Amino acid sequence: MATAVAVPVVIVLLVLIRVLGPGSSDDDAAADVSGATPTQRDESPVEVETPPITPEADAACPALMSQLPLELAGSTSRRVDSDSPYAHAWGDPAQVLICGADAPAGFVVGGPQLIQVNGVQWFVDTTDPTVNVWTAVDRTVPVEISVPASQDGSIPTLLSPVIAGAIPYAEPQPR
Template identity: 55%
Template sequence: MALVVTAVVLPLVVVLLVLTRVLGGDDATDGPAGDAVADVDGAPVPGRADLPPLPVQVPPVTPEADAACPALMAELPLELAGEQSRPVQSDSPFAYAWGEPPVVLVCGVERPAALEPTSPLIQISGVNWLVDTTDPERIMWTAVDRPVYLQVTVSADTDSAPVTALGPVINDTLPLQPIDTGD
């Protein structure tokens, strides 16, 4: 009997935890879904940094992103490389951020123009990344071996800890696929 109760209750608890994490709890703000930083009583939402919403530029959501990104977004950690998640303002539900200076993840970005057959890629935690260091203030890591391109932007003085920490989540939610180098 206890086994049956556990088999029924445990999945319900997991679903509730995931929904709470994705939806951010009760929303007392007027911002887009997921931007809540306070509950109905004005208390901070647990696990979120007390930082203002971060504006994030995103490309239009594609059918591919709609199909692939929700699984990833549902599994993103509230803490990444020692930084708490923070609210974002974007035209896509597939943007997420942590800390200050921010680490920003956008799922479903456009194919990087710099991705060619000879592009140097860095594999970290089973994910192949194209690294763009042309901007002196930030580094853009783009995962190029998944059904959608995933971009993580960090300040120029940040090491690979955020992409290293995201590797297992990416591997668990976005299937590996051959890299399209445009050849």
């Protein structure tokens, strides 16, 4: 009888540790689900060039920005210095997200640089040896994540469900 009760309790605890991460507090969990705009923890700002804000970005991006986590894949949020409120960064070296980004050069529907990750179709540009640029091309506005080439694609992978839930699907089309 004790084993029948202990096994489900252990499973629930393991799931909570996996979701919240080791060392998470109740305050961290509340911040993750509150829907509030994240406040950055790292004080060193990241300068980010952003395209002009479009009406489409103003319509779609606030929903995404309000759901971005303070910590992601072990990297903490950083302040961003840009002309747009639709930019966010994590870690050092910074991995930078821009909502309402420009369409990627070289994007071809069905091309070899497209990958589907957790409900989002990404165009991955690896032409710069220092950075890989992931652009979600199947949303009403492009979402770009620049990842240093020395790092893996865990941040775009982890953010795919957030992007899919926040920004409506649109048939991918070269722009």
